[in-house]
Amino acid sequence: MTVLSIVGIDGQRLNDHIESLAKIGQRPDGSLCRLAFTPEDIQARYRVQQWMVEAGMQVRTDAAGNLIGRYEGEVADAPALATGSHIDTVPSGGRYDGVLGVLAGIEAVRALRDRGQRLNHPVEVIVFSDEENTMIGCQAIAGTALLDAPERYQTNVDAPIQDCLEMLGGSWEQLATARRTDLAAFVELHVEQGIVLEYQQKTVGIVQGVVGIHRSRITITGQANHAGTTPMDMRQDALVAAAETVLAVRQIALAQPSQPVATVGQLEVSPNAVNIVPGQVTLSVDMRDLSPESLEAMTQQLEQKLDAIALKTRTKIAIEPLLYVEPTPAAAAVQQVIQTVCQDLNLSHLHLPSRAGHDALELGRITAMGMIFVPSADGVSHSEAEYTSPEDCVHGANVLLQTLIRLDAILP
Structure with a gap:
């Protein structure tokens, strides 16, 4: 027995x-x-x-x-x-x-x-x-x-x-x-x-x-302006840049063969008014994976994406690391x-x-x-x-x- x-x-x-x-x-x-x-x-x-x-x-x-x-x-x-x-x-x-x-x-x-x-x-x-x-x-x-x-x-x-x-x-x-x-x-x-x-x-x-965790804070700075009088092609809309950032975070995770997860869970919009083009957005990014190499690659890809988004939207984008767990x-x-x-x-x-x-x-x-x-x-x-x-x-x-x-x- x-x-x-x-x-x-x-x-x-x-x-x-x-x-x-x-x-x-x-x-x-x-x-x-x-x-x-x-x-x-x-x-x-x-x-x-x-x-x-x-x-x-x-x-x-x-x-x-x-x-x-x-x-x-x-x-x-x-x-x-x-x-x-x-x-x-x-x-x-x-x-x-x-x-x-x-x-x-x-x-x-x-x-x-x-x-x-x-x-x-x-x-x-x-x-x-x-x-x-x-x-x-x-x-x-x-x-x-x-x-x-x-x-x-x-x-x-x-x-x-x-x-x-x-x-x-x-x-x-x-x-x-x-x-x-x-x-x-x-x-x-x-x-x-x-x-x-x-x-x-x-x-x-x-x-x-x-899994390990890479967590960061991204600050996007544009130009707050009148929502009615600012033409669409003349805006520096921080929230539009933030929207593209959210999608970029998702796309980066989906493209990795190791099947990581990545989340934008917090957004702070300023001045957060119905009739003002958003001038600044702060958002969080949380990336998790078992592979440290994958985490590093995701972080590098995000930085490249942010450079392209900033150029496209005429905004300034800064990324601040908050947490790194192996x-x-x-x-x-x-x-x-x-x-x-x-x-x-x-x-x-x-x-x-x-x-x-x-x-x-x-x-x-x-x-x-x-x-x-x-x-x-x-x-x-x-x-x-x-x-x-x-x-x-x-x-x-x-x-x-x-x-x-x-x-x-x-x-x-």
């Missing part, structure tokens, strides 16, 4: 715990507001800590406020197999985003404990602090936190990051101690937050990596293990990138990383309408458990 046939998580308990945690921070419309460092966040962390203890884990909080449950392994000093996610939400979030990965990790450990089993490696379940905003938790563990720039971490509460970490039992002064060099691998289970799995009628997504590929060996587990469990699956950021983005910089996606109904997330079926939650948790077991067998 194989390990796969005798070990499984308690699906009823997993879904009961998801519902229990959803009551903390729930608003009248059904959405959740559980911002990091708020009383609701602290209450939820306390409940998760209780479940970790019940699962047989030792629990600690590191300097970054990460809540870490540890189930010891058979081999002394073996590096840890880590899993987990976050339990903080956006201001109007759903009940599965982040939470599923944390609670499934706890259930995976409990499944081992209930059967008297230990892996060779210790298993850690991590609740990362403030994933939805500063990502201070995962950055501290990865060693990428800005130790000399606390002002860069603007929290969603009226308190500096130093005070916020102290609320959780952490310490900004000791933040460097949260860095880890003893992780054998990190595997994060998460709801897809997109529609691909549902559209393709697949149960599991095997994540190829977390993509993080998932380890090929971890992807292969997840695929093998899906095949053994007879679960349909496909490979896809994660185009949203996750704690795995940072963890993948220091250890072998993998992610497991399960479907999001209608692709909806960060909303009270966010939904993943109880069956899919259980499927994802079982894939996580078996992935940890198989990684334990092949990793040093």
